Amino acid sequence: MKAMTRKPEAIARMIREAQTIAVCSHVNPDGDTLGSAAAMRLALLKLGKTVSLFCDGKVPDQLAFLPGIGEMKVPDGEEGPFDLMLAVDVSDEKRLGCCANLLSKCRHTAQIDHHPTNPLFMEENSVDGGEPANCILIREQLAALDIEPDRDIAVCLYTGISTDTGNFAFASTNAACFEIMSELMGKGLPLAELNRILFRERARAQVLLMGRALSSLRYYEDGRIAVMKLTRQDFDECGALSEHADTLVNFGLDTVGTRMALLAREAEGGEVKFSLRAKEPDCVSDVAQEFGGGGHPQASGITMDGELDETVSRVLDALIRKLNG
Ligand SMILES: [Mn+2]
Secondary structure (H helix, E strand, O other), X not given: OOOEEOOHHHHHHHHHHOOEEXXXXXXXXXXXXXXXXXXXXXXXXXOOOEEEEEOOOOOOHHHOOOXXXXXXXXXXXXXXXXXXXXXXXXXXXXXXXXXHHHHHHEEEEEEEEXXXXXXXXXXXXXXXXXXXXXXXXXXXXXXXOOOOOOHHHHHHHHHHHHHHOOOOOOOOOOHHHHHHHHHHHOOOOOHHHHHHHHHHOOOHHHHHHHHHHHHOOEEEOOOOEEEEEEOHHXXXXXXXXXXXXXXXXXXXXXXXXXXEEEEEEEOOOOEEEEEEEEOOOOOOHHHHHHOOOEEEXXXXXXXXEOOHHHHHHHHHHHHHHHHHO
């Protein structure tokens, strides 16, 4: 069952009755939760509210352009009390991280979210698991508050919608995305500049690491499996962090004719971390489980003790068996 209880009017009433409002994002914040929080902050300021932004995590450098996002703080226990907590894009209480400590300091609690699994854990919940981005529900919330988006709010809403839809490319992308985009373009949204920051620019260390990953690329089984390896030395020489390797496995998967891809990296603790990917209908999560890992059918991970080349050949053998099975 998809959670579906859109209640912008009920949330608007709670907002109107509150003066001090704590807006909370989820741990490991992304463009949608931060875009939602930044847009709500701007709207609430227009209504004369006192707004605080909280998140258990650091704002990624790439999202520092979001208007007002510099106000975001990790709660330190000294803040509050607040009339209202408003959680945005937070699928359950655990995803609040240490912001959950604020719940007891808030007279009322509410949330706006788009995760199908949301257990409706707040006093008032405006949730629709069918929408591809929370910022679509934020646009609706602004309408319930009689707030017209301005250019800054447009920047926030675009960031959430574009990042959660993979730049309008995922199957979840719907007509509402483009209806809202049409409106935001009319507000002077700097589309080309933001698109470059969000979807094209990479940290230098990541570009260098990409070169290492691509030069390690080998194809097996007539190109149906792509394998890349990164050593500790690659990371050190590129000045790269583990997170810089996160999406590189896709270069292998995006090859014409390739059905499964693997990227293995030596982690700091002496383990080897694997990212496994497959194109539908192929599946890699069962191979991941064989080695104590897990994840989604087409995107899984494994962490293993052992030496790089030896662990890679074991996982590769399992992928070959799976492919021919
Ligand atoms: Mn989201």
